[in-house]
Amino acid sequence: QQQVKQSPQSLIVQKGGISIINCAYENTAFDYFPWYQQFPGKGPALLIAIRPDVSEKKEGRFTISFNKSAKQFSLHIMDSQPGDSATYFCAAHPGGNQFYFGTGTSLTVIP
């Protein structure tokens, strides 16, 4: 059973547009929600993360919106650039050893 559901599978955005990737979870024990960015042939890199006690976290052009009641969180990439083209993974961590990853979203930003 997929603990974290991620959509869309792929996304094409024009340069300068907003990219939005959504994730949903069921387990209320999750208390840390990171997003990872992965370029081809590289390991995933931690991009930004949020805890459920805040509704939004912003770092530069990247923003996480968190809706605790709906058990949903999303990554917004403002002013998307071709260099943002990568695969993005959301994840959830209940503490301890386990991380649960979404299935990934392949983002392509076209000039």
Next chain:
Amino acid sequence: SQTIHQWPATLVQPVGSPLSLECTVEGTSNPNLYWYRQAAGRGLQLLFYSVGIGQISSEVPQNLSASRPQDRQFILSSKKLLLSDSGFYLCACLRAQGEKLFFGSGTQLSVL
């Protein structure tokens, strides 16, 4: 901050040959260590994780095994590779009492 060393970056092996991938971590002690596999264009599949020396948890029964001979060393092995073992193998590290999971640069394994 910790650094994760993974090698080799790419590996081409014939079916039936053995495998040994090594991951070492610097800058932290007593970390949790993980092996993930990623098929082309797919998500992250957890293979093994370890909370300490000699302690290995297997998430997926398969042709692979893992060992942790030292605190900051994690090894992924196989006695006889299968075609289905091809993929991108990633080592990851979670600091003790931490919440941030960091990944190594990965090994692209092609079994032919």
